[in-house]
Amino acid sequence: MQLTESFYLQTDVVAIARQLLGKVLYTRINGELSAGIILETEAYAGITDKASHAYGNRRTMRTEIMYGAGGYAYVYLIYGMYSLFNVVTNKAGIPHAVLIRAISPFEGEELMQKRNNNKPLKYKDGVGPGKLSRLLGIDYSMTGTILQKNAQNTAIWIEDKKLIGPNDVVKVGKRIGIDYAGEDADLPYRFWIEDVDLKVIRKDY
């Protein structure tokens, strides 16, 4: 049920990005649980990918976590105010990662509403990499967290709850906001669910 180390150690980051659709991303922050169904992802293929922070084998303190083994969180701050959550993949030494771009609230909705300025949750509130981090309580200080449920007060992990139905269609397209990446900006590394069955779960939003 919980995704194990071997899932994250797979070598095809694009395939992993696709497989993460429909999985459930959990956070327990200071003991409080919340979770969302992953609706949109992007693959970042390491040193050969001009859109990746690790392009050209660039190693800095910020990107170092991507050079470790898969199964850890790479979280970074952008535009001074948004924490973007990535899943590190592949074996140690290969800095691949998957950016999670959208979720649909699944568990802990009252808590997420509190994090949403106490405004009732709408579908759009989980769509966008900065927004889903806010709903789940993820911030950039959590970079390096292992993606396994454990006894800690604060943890991040992903479960497969078999939520994908026969009518859920996976769409593929270019990644967002990476115009600087030249020809790599056109790679079909973004995946999202054009959902039919999943809509049942989020019909209240």
Place this chain on the structure above:
DNA sequence: CGGCCGATCCACT
């Protein structure tokens, strides 16, 4: 609904 633009701060040069 689409385009424009300011917010805000850390890592990197």
Place this chain on the structure above:
DNA sequence: GTGGATCGGCCGA
């Protein structure tokens, strides 16, 4: 000193 894997408010249509 610079600029970003974004967001939301404002504007006009």
